[in-house]
Amino acid sequence: MANDLQVRDEGSIFWGSFWMLVLSVLLFWLPGLGSLVAGVVGGKIAGGVGRAFIASIIPSIALGAILGFLIKALTGVAWVAWLAGFGIFAVAVGGAAAMVLGALIGGLLAAK
Template identity: 45%
Template sequence: MKKEPSAMRGMLWMILISILLFWLPFFGPLIAGFVGGKKAGSVGSAILAVFLPAILIGIFLFFFGTVLSGIPGLGFVAGLGGFMLALTGIGPLLIGAIIGGALAE
């Protein structure tokens, strides 16, 4: 019985494989993106699975920074910094996800 592809499954696979293959500088995220893209089932879902964790981390850091400091402006800067930091490692992951999503269709 085959499971239905979804962006959430692809995202979880990308996170798990990225953690396991952290020691491969370019090929680790590329492989993680490829597998996650195949699990996502389409290119659109694969792209969503790549960017959704970065967006969620940025939102979490915004609220967490605001709660800790009590200053919404500081929370915004912390969230934006976390979002940009999360986006720095997305290049090979995105390439792999697009290839995996295209092959899954």
């Protein structure tokens, strides 16, 4: 029982990243503020500043990879898919500045 409590207190990068992705999709209509709120919530769930930073980058990587695979399936040209996936990843990371800032704030709130 003590191990369960210890794991829960530590936080989870996966669940922090998951909630950042879900909340940023649900709050897309609030430019900047929606990503900031998603970052704060996900950073608090992640459990620390370093974990929150990693969790805030994972949705951008996942988006680039998923869309890269979809483009490969649609075009059949690997270098086009790689280039498009990398471009989508770069745009997602650049646009996720508010999420990263929110994640750092949430990570600070989670740190004891």
